[in-house]
Amino acid sequence: QGAQYVGMGKDLYSDYPSARQVFEEADDALGFKLTKLMFEGHQKDLNQTQNAQPAILTTSIATLRVLE
Numbered sequence: 001q002g003a004q005y006v007g008m009g010k011d012l013y014s015d016y017p018s019a020r021q022v023f024e025e026a027d028d029a030l031g032f033k034l035t036k037l038m039f040e041g042h043q044k045d046l047n048q049t050q051n052a053q054p055a056i057l058t059t060s061i062a063t064l065r066v067l068e
Contacts, residue, residue: 003056004038004046004047004051004052004055004056005043005046006038006039006040006041006042006043006046007038007039008038008055008059009023009035009038009039009055009058009059009062009063010038010039012059012062012063012066013035013039013062016062016065016066018062018065018066018068019062019063019065019066021065022058022061022062022065023035023058023062026054026058030054034051034054034055034058037051037055038055038058038059
């Protein structure tokens with residue numbers, strides 16, 4: 001942890017449909033809008049382990065999909 005920041009992955013989400021799909025799948029799997037927290041939330045909430053870990057993983061997988 002420590003790599004997370006509000007706004008991370010937002011460019012990927014906006015620019016690449018394959019990345020957007022990853023973020024949407026994460027929202028569905030988690031049962032809450034992780035993307036809203038990541039893109040518009042408060043840093044203190046994103047820093048919580050239960051939010052930071054899925055946010056980092058989701059951004060990493062979205063980046064991988066774009067590179068593929």
